[in-house]
Amino acid sequence: MKILIIHQNFPGQFRHIARDWAAVPGWQVVGIGQESAPGIPGMRVVRYRLRRPPSTKQHPYLRQMEHAVLRGQAVARILIGLRGKGFIPDVILAHPGWGDTLYARDVFPHSRIIHFCEWYYGTDSADMGFDPEFPSNFDDHARVRTWNALHLLNLETCDQGVSPTIWQRNRHPETYREKIALIHEGINTEYLGPDPKAEFTAKNGITLRAGDPVITYVARNLEPYRGFHSFMRALEIIQQKHKQCHSLIVGGDEVSYGRAPSNAANWREKMLEEVKLDPDRTHFLGRVPYDVFSRVLQVSAAHIYLTYPFVLSWSILEAMASGCLVIGSRTPPVEEVLSSGQNGILADFFDTQAIAEQVIEALESPDRFSGMRSQAVSDIAEKYSRRAGLKQYRNLIMPDSYPEADINLMAPSKSSGNKELPN
Numbered sequence: 138m139k140i141l142i143i144h145q146n147f148p149g150q151f152r153h154i155a156r157d158w159a160a161v162p163g164w165q166v167v168g169i170g171q172e173s174a175p176g177i178p179g180m181r182v183v184r185y186r187l188r189r190p191p192s193t194k195q196h197p198y199l200r201q202m203e204h205a206v207l208r209g210q211a212v213a214r215i216l217i218g219l220r221g222k223g224f225i226p227d228v229i230l231a232h233p234g235w236g237d238t239l240y241a242r243d244v245f246p247h248s249r250i251i252h253f254c255e256w257y258y259g260t261d262s263a264d265m266g267f268d269p270e271f272p273s274n275f276d277d278h279a280r281v282r283t284w285n286a287l288h289l290l291n292l293e294t295c296d297q298g299v300s301p302t303i304w305q306r307n308r309h310p311e312t313y314r315e316k317i318a319l320i321h322e323g324i325n326t327e328y329l330g331p332d333p334k335a336e337f338t339a340k341n342g343i344t345l346r347a348g349d350p351v352i353t354y355v356a357r358n359l360e361p362y363r364g365f366h367s368f369m370r371a372l373e374i375i376q377q378k379h380k381q382c383h384s385l386i387v388g389g390d391e392v393s394y395g396r397a398p399s400n401a402a403n404w405r406e407k408m409l410e411e412v413k414l415d416p417d418r419t420h421f422l423g424r425v426p427y428d429v430f431s432r433v434l435q436v437s438a439a440h441i442y443l444t445y446p447f448v449l450s451w452s453i454l455e456a457m458a459s460g461c462l463v464i465g466s467r468t469p470p471v472e473e474v475l476s477s478g479q480n481g482i483l484a485d486f487f488d489t490q491a492i493a494e495q496v497i498e499a500l501e502s503p504d505r506f507s508g509m510r511s512q513a514v515s516d517i518a519e520k521y522s523r524r525a526g527l528k529q530y531r532n533l534i535m536p537d538s539y540p541e542a543d544i545n546l547m548a549p550s551k552s553s554g555n556k557e558l559p560n
Contacts, residue, residue, distance in 0.1 A: 138535070139224060140166045141248075143212065143231035143238055147174040147182055150253070150322060151230065155180065157527045167224070169215055169237070171208075183219070185211040198283040205236025205287050213240040220244060228534045233291040242294050251533065252295035254317050256448055257288050257308040262469070264394075264445040268361060268487075271395065292316075297533065302449050304470045318533060323526025324454050326518045328431070331460030331510070335435035337385065339420045345436050350382040350500040353437040353461065355430070355452040359386070360404050362394035363450070364443020364466060367489055369408040371441070374493035376415055382500055383418045385433050387425055394447070434459035439499040443486055444468060454521050457481065457513035462506045464495045474521075480513040 140158055142148065147170025148155045159166040159180055168174075168182040176182040188211070191203040219226075226245060231238045232253045241250060259265055259281040266273045292298065292309065298317035300306035306317050335347045345351050352375065356363035365388075372384055390403035401407035405421065422433070434440065440461035442453040449470040456463050457474070463481040465471040477483035482499075484492045499506055 138164045138228070139226045140164060140534075141169060141216075141219075141226040141229045141231075142166060143169045143229065143241075145171045145174065145208065145232070145235045145237055147171075148177055149232055151232070152177065153523060153527060154230070154322060154530050157531070161531075167219070167226075169212060183215050185215055187211055198280045201284050202236075202287060205239060208236040209239030212237045213244055216241060216244040230534075233295070234288070236287060238294070239287075239290065249297070249534070250295045251297045251299060252291050254292070254298040254300045254306065254309055256305060257310070258285055260308045262446060263308060264362065264447040267445045270366070271361060299530075299533070302470060302473055304446075304473050305448060318529075320529045320533065321521055321526055322530065323523035324451055324458060324517070324521055326458050326522040327524070329434070329455055329458040330514065332435045335432055337429075337432050337436045339383075339385070341417065341420075343383070343417075345383055345385070347436050348503070349436065349438065350379060351436050351438050352382055352384040352496060352500075353433055353440045353456070354384065354386045354388075355433070355440075355442075355456070356388040356450070357424075358391045358393045358404075359388040360392055360395060362445050362447060363388075364441075364445075364486060365404055366408055367443050367466075367486060367492065368441050369412050369414075370489040371492040371496065372419070373412040373414060374489060375496050376418060378493070379497055379500055383420065385420050385422060385436070387422050387430060387433060389424045394445075431455075431459065434461055437461045438503060439464060439496045441492065441496065442466070442471065443492075444470060445486075446470060449473070454517050458517040458521075460510045460514050462499050462503075462510055463513065464492060464499070474516075478509070480509055480516050482509070 142151050142155050144151055147168045155166055155168060155177055158164050166180065168176065168180055170182060170184055172184045172186045174182065174184055187207045191200050191207065195203050226248045229241055229248050229250045234255060238250065259278060265277065265281060292313040299320050300317050301321040303319060306314060306319055309317060333347050336344055338344045354368050356365065359365040375382060390405055398404055398407040401410065434456050440456045440463045442456065442463055443466040444450065446468045447470065453463060453465060453471065453474065457480065463475060465475045465481055465483055466486040467483040468486055475481040475483060482495050484495055
């Protein structure tokens with residue numbers, strides 16, 4: 138079987154799927170990504186570059202669409218080249234959100250195209266307009282409605298869609314939902330779990346251990362979409378009331394979603410100007426290798442996960458799998474995995490006082506929450522294991538042809554930087 142996996146930042150979230158499929162005898166896997174895509178050692182990756190940037194004179198609503206067309210053309214040139222060399226894929230698995238597969242059907246009309254349906258913009262009760270601190274306007278809604286033209290084309294073109302959560306699948310138009318399978322790619326439940334002997338040494342030399350009053354927060358980048366502003370305001374309250382707690386904060390200073398602050402270099406600096414925190418107890422770690430990330434979770438006494446109604450991060454699942462007590466925002470994507478009082482605690486995204494009180498209670502009475510921690514580990518192992526995710530992805534393209542025991546699970550590399558970290 139010949140398989141193409143297309144992602145602008147190949148492999149993206151397809152890393153483990155690509156490795157698993159490439160290990161199946163008789164399966165030939167080729168990746169396609171932009172010129173800066175990291176790739177996978179030992180796997181063939183064909184990289185593209187745009188012949189020109191989008192026009193600066195383009196209508197603002199159409200700039201992203203023109204960018205998508207340019208990407209689609211760049212990938213189409215690669216596909217035409219592969220076809221000329223006799224490589225005709227049986228299956229194309231792709232993240233189409235940037236336009237990479239706009240013309241894949243025109244080059245390979247008989248290949249089965251599977252699209253990763255991550256998000257459909259501008260739907261009711263989702264991210265846009267959620268946060269009154271950053272209100273949306275008519276121009277925002279019109280721009281997003283126009284951008285959805287690409288996503289409608291992607292839904293129309295693909296043979297099969299895949300969404301990792303019910304919440305994300307249900308953001309897509311009802312007309313297309315029947316063709317979108319619900320498959321989460323899974324997390325490293327085989328390598329995550331509680332460790333009562335876990336330790337973490339911060340840059341200032343202090344060593345924090347499992348059982349210490351440690352608060353953790355993780356995001357790809359520290360920004361409002363992931364509740365960073367609410368977290369920092371809650372942390373100020375927590376530090377005022379609990380004088381021994383420390384916080385370990387993982388995440389970069391770039392912007393993944395939304396906008397950068399207008400009067401600061403990044404959201405970390407912006408919030409540090411607003412709140413007063415003890416620098417000796419507040420540890421900004423930046424982006425970290427996966428083994429460091431896992432130790433951070435293992436020493437956590439209270440893990441705060443906040444998000445707009447948006448794509449669910451892997452990090453909440455990894456925190457639960459590590460035995461963290463997660464205090465999560467009462468938003469639909471979180472409520473899909475976290476049941477308050479059973480495997481974690483829900484709090485209002487904007488109620489920093491309530492968030493702080495829940496965290497302080499967790500720090501002061503840890504034994505009261507041991508059952509929730511255990512239940513979280515069990516729930517994630519049952520529903521979100523990488524083994525199950527890989528098996529379902531295999532079955533998506535060739536049902537029941539390979540036993541579960543053959544799934545190619547690989548431990549995360551200690552030198553993998555932040556490549557394993559979620560969004």
